Amino acid sequence: MKLNILIVEDHELTRFGLKTTFEGVDYVNTIFEAESAEKALEIFDSNQIDVIIMDLGLPGMNGIEATQKIRSRKKDVKVIMLTSHNDEKEVISSLKAGANAYCSKEINPQRLISVVQSVADGAAWFDPSIAHIVLKASCQAQVQEDNSAENAKKYDLTARESQILKLMTEGYSNMEIAQILVISINTTKAHVANILQKLEVDDRLQAALKALKNKIV
Numbered sequence: 001m002k003l004n005i006l007i008v009e010d011h012e013l014t015r016f017g018l019k020t021t022f023e024g025v026d027y028v029n030t031i032f033e034a035e036s037a038e039k040a041l042e043i044f045d046s047n048q049i050d051v052i053i054m055d056l057g058l059p060g061m062n063g064i065e066a067t068q069k070i071r072s073r074k075k076d077v078k079v080i081m082l083t084s085h086n087d088e089k090e091v092i093s094s095l096k097a098g099a100n101a102y103c104s105k106e107i108n109p110q111r112l113i114s115v116v117q118s119v120a121d122g123a124a125w126f127d128p129s130i131a132h133i134v135l136k137a138s139c140q141a142q143v144q145e146d147n148s149a150e151n152a153k154k155y156d157l158t159a160r161e162s163q164i165l166k167l168m169t170e171g172y173s174n175m176e177i178a179q180i181l182v183i184s185i186n187t188t189k190a191h192v193a194n195i196l197q198k199l200e201v202d203d204r205l206q207a208a209l210k211a212l213k214n215k216i217v
């Protein structure tokens, strides 16, 4: 399948260089161009786009905000963030916003052509110069995970409730949770009601989302 690529870059010469890079590449169908995030969203909303090459520093809405907006559209698209500097915060923010890859503008064109293809195939790709930042961030995420017991305490959850909340985030029903923990369905329901109350949410979906967001489980 051939790819429709959207290049988002305000710097005209860079945009031209990117477009030229992808012209004639065998996996490319159509190349779209936008000089701003706002324009990119318009193009994205009215066309089938497979891969977006997104400049981070744009006038108006920046590449990170644009990526968040694109992710909120719930369409299947890969976003490759392109930037001239490797600021740790920007790398992490880009990934959190939902970028699939992060490239330095110093990347050579042939390399970028292969990065676009592998990202389109579902791979994540990080410029070697920023790989250490990503690794460090994932180590920090691990530390946060270790803090989950502490976070559970903040909500005054008992060990049993934390256990049930974790199963809820994994999508198990009350009946399944009862079977897994070998407790009655009524006991399970009572625990779930307590969990909803302690987390101050209305339903199990909200509870699961809150648990994941606040790293309680």
Ligand code: CA
Pocket (backbone or CB within 6 Å): 009, 010, 011, 055, 056, 057, 058
């Ligand atoms: Ca720029």
